[in-house]
Amino acid sequence: MKLNRRVFLVSGLAIGGGLGVGLGLVAAHDPRNEQQEGADADGSLVALWIQIRSDNTIRVLSPHTEMGQGAHTGLRQIVAEELDALWEQVHVEQAPADSSFSNGAIIQGFVLQDKVLSGFFQRVLDNAFFIGSGLADVQMTGGSTSIRFTGWKSMRIAAAAARQLLLQVAANRLGVELEQVETRDGKVYDKKSSTSFTYGELAFDAAQLPVPQNPILKNPKQYRYVGKSAPRNDLAEKVFGRPVYGMDKAIEGMLHVAVKGTKAIFSEVLSIDNEEDILTRRGVKAVVIVQEGVAVVADNPWRAEQAAKAVKFTESKPMHANLSSSQLLSEMKIAIQDPNRYSIVEERGDVDSIQEGTLIHANYFVPFLAHATMETPNITIWQEDGVVHAACGVQNPLSARVYIAKKMGIPVDQVVFHPHTMGGGFGRRAGGGDDMYNYITQACTVFQRVQQPIKLSWSREMDIRFDRYRKQSIARYEGRVSDDGVILLWDVVSYGEVNIPDDAIPAYDISNFRSQNVHEETFVPYAYWRSVEASIHCFYNECFVDELAGAAKIDPIQFRLTHLTQDPRMCRVIESARDMAQWKYGVDDDGSAMGVAAYSLFGSYCCQIAKVSMVNGKPKVHDVWCAIDCGTVINPDGVIAQMEGGMIFGLSAALYGRIDIENGGIVQSNFHDYRMVRMADAPRLHVRLVPDGSFPGGVGEIAVPHLSAAVANAMALLTTRPRNLPLIG
Secondary structure, three states: OOOOHHHHHHHHHHHHHHHHHOHHHHHHOOOHHHHHHHOOOOOEEEEOOEEEOOOOOEEEEEOOOOOOOOHHHHHHHHHHHHHOOOHHHEEEEEOOOOHHHOOHHHHHHHHHOOOOOOHHHHHHHHHHHHHHHHHOOOOOOOOOOHHHHHHHHHHHHHHHHHHHHHHHHHHHHHOOOHHHEEEEOOEEEEOOOOOEEEHHHHHHHHHHOOOOOOOOOOOHHHOOOOOOOOOOOOHHHHHOOOOOEHHHOOOOOOEEEEEEEOOOOOOOEEEEOOHHHHHOOOOEEEEEEEOOEEEEEEOOHHHHHHHHHHOOEEEOOOOOOOOOHHHHHHHHHHHOOOHHHOEEEEEEOOHHHOOOOEEEEEEEEEOEEOOOOOOOOEEEEEEEOOEEEEEEOOOOHHHHHHHHHHHHOOOHHHEEEEEOEOOOOOOOOOOOOOOOOHHHHHHHHHHHHHOOOEEEEOOHHHHHHOOOEEOOEEEEEEEEEOOOOOEEEEEEEEEOOOOOHHHHOOOOOOOOEEEEEEOOOOOOOEOOOOOOOHHHHHHHHHHHHHHHHHHHOOOHHHHHHHOOOOOHHHHHHHHHHHHHHOOOOOEOOOOOEEEEEEEEEOOEEEEEEEEEEEEOOEEEEEEEEEEEEOOOOOOHHHHHHHHHHHHHHHHHHHHOOOEOEEOOEEOOOOOOOOOOOOOOOOOEEEEEEOOOOOOOOOOOOOOOOHHHHHHHHHHHHHOOOOOEOOOOO
C-alpha cells in the first residue's frame, strides 16, 4: 500500500518515537495502564482492550464504531474464542474517544500487512504504533481493518495473553505447575482436583503481571466461535427501533438546527437578506451564518427546516463559480495527453518496444459520486458542568473530539465525545478537517452563538450537495494480444490520484505493463468512497481485459485463468463463480448474457458474474453470483451480508451513480436524481464462501466495485460496449 499522508505521519511518529526514547523503554511501555483509566471502575484491564469484571463478565472496549458492518460481533467472536469464554460472558462496547484507545493496529497493519515479528521486536512495534496513533488522533474505522488488523492482529493476541495470565495466577494460587491448570467456559480448572476459579476472581492479580510476549494461540481445530455464524450484537436494538444512532440523541431542552447551503461549493454567505422575516416565524430562535450556508435554530426540526428553506441570502462568488464537471472533464482529457504530467504507478518489461499482436484502444470514464448514507450527517452538542459534550456517529471519534475542541478554542479535556452507531459511513464520516467535518463546523458555530443544547441535522439535499465526493476520473488504455491469446502489452494512463497502487493494478500475468497517472487538485472536495480506488480501476481493468479476450476470440473466463498462473486464490474464486452461475459465454436463447469481473483488495479475493438483458434499451440485472475468499472467515453470515450489501451498493453506482457540477455547485439533490437500486431493480444474489484459511481479509468493501465491469461486459454482448459510467442515465 502506498503510504498516504496520515499513514506516513503515524509511521514516522511511531518509528521516530521508538528511536527517540529507546527501544527498551518502548518495549517496556504497558498501554494497559492508560486504558484502565478509561475503563469501568469495576473490573481489571487484564490485556489491551479487555476488561474482566468481578462478576465474571468480560468487557471488550472496541476502538471501532459500528456502521452496519457487524464488526463488534466479529470482535466478540475472536475474544471469546481465544479467552475460552462463554458467549454470554463477553460484551463489546464502544471505547471512549480518548488517545489511550487510539488504534495503532490498523496503521501497523497497512504498513506491515499480515507480517508478525517475534517477542521483543513485535512488542516494540505494537507499543510504538500505539503511541504514534495516539499522537495523531487515530481511532479509525475504515479500510476494512476492524477484523483483519484490530481483531486478528491485536485483540486475538491480547485475549490469548489474558488467558495465559489467568492460568498463571490460578497456578500460583494452587501452588502447582502451569501445565496442571486449564481454561474452560470462563473459568480456570485444576486438572487433578475439583478446584476452579472464575476469571473475575483472578482478573485483578492477572492485570498486575507483565503481558507475555508470545502467547499461545488456539489451534483452529479447537474453535467454537470463529468460523461459525453468530447473531449480530446490535440486531435486536435495530429491529425494535431503540435509540442507537446519532440521529436518535435527545437532550432535554435542546433546540434543532437546519441549514440552507450556498449555491456554489465553498462559497461564503455575505449577508442574510430576510433575517427579520425568518425570526418572526413560529418557534425560530436564531439565524446564524455558518460555513457554506445559513443555519436556522428552532424549537422543533420541522420549523427549523421550513424556515431554512425560506432563508434568502447573498453569497460570494468563488473563483470556481463558473466551472462545471464537463469543463473539468475537458481539462482531464488534455492533461492525460501530456507525458510531462505523468507519474509512474507501476512499470515492468519494455512497453514501448512491443509492436506485434492485435492492437486495442479504449477510453473510459467514471463520474463524481456521493456517499448518500441513509442517516444524514447530524450532531448533538450540549454543556454540563463546564464541559462540552458532543454525540454523533463518526468513523474516527478521537479525531472528531480533537476537532471540536479546536473549533471551539478550548482544551481537549474539556470535550467529551459520545460515539454512536452510524447509519452508513462509506468514508464520508472518516474525518480529516473542515472538508470532512463541515457539518460539525456548522454545529460548533451555532452552539457558540446560542449557548444552548442543539441538534444539527442535515436534510438529504444538504447531504447530497455538500458531501465530499469520490473523484471523477478518465483513463486511456492501449493493449496488444497475440494470435494465441497472450497479453503482450498493457499500457494505461489514468487521471486521478492513486493512493493505493494495488487497487489500480490488474492481477494478470503481463510481461510488458505500464500504469501511469496524472493527479491535479480541483476545487471539488474529496473523500474516500467505499472500496477506494478499486471502485474506479476495477471498472477500467476488468472491462479492458474483456476487450482483450474479445479481440483474441477467447472465452473471457478462460482468458483470465490463462493469465493467472501465479494467483491461485483469484483462480479459485473465478472457477467457483463460474460453476455457481453455470457460465455460458455469448447471448443466451432468452436474450440475456453473462458478464464477469474479478478483483482483489484489502486482502480478499472476489469474482462476480452478472446475468443481464436489455429492457427498453436499458440493462436489467437478473442474477449475480459472487464467490469470495477472505482468508479465515470469522462470521460466515456476516460475510454473506456484507457481500449482498456491497453488491447492491456497487450496482447503484454502476447503474445510476453520478454527481454533476454546474456553476461551481452540485446539480443533484435527492434520491429522485441521485438514484439507488430499489426492490424492483434488485437482482437475485447468490454468495459462496471459498476461504483458504489464511490471514483474514476485509469484507466491508470487496464486493462493491465488480458489478460496474461485470454488467458492462454483459452489455457488450447485447449492444454497443459501454465505457462510461453510469450505465443508465
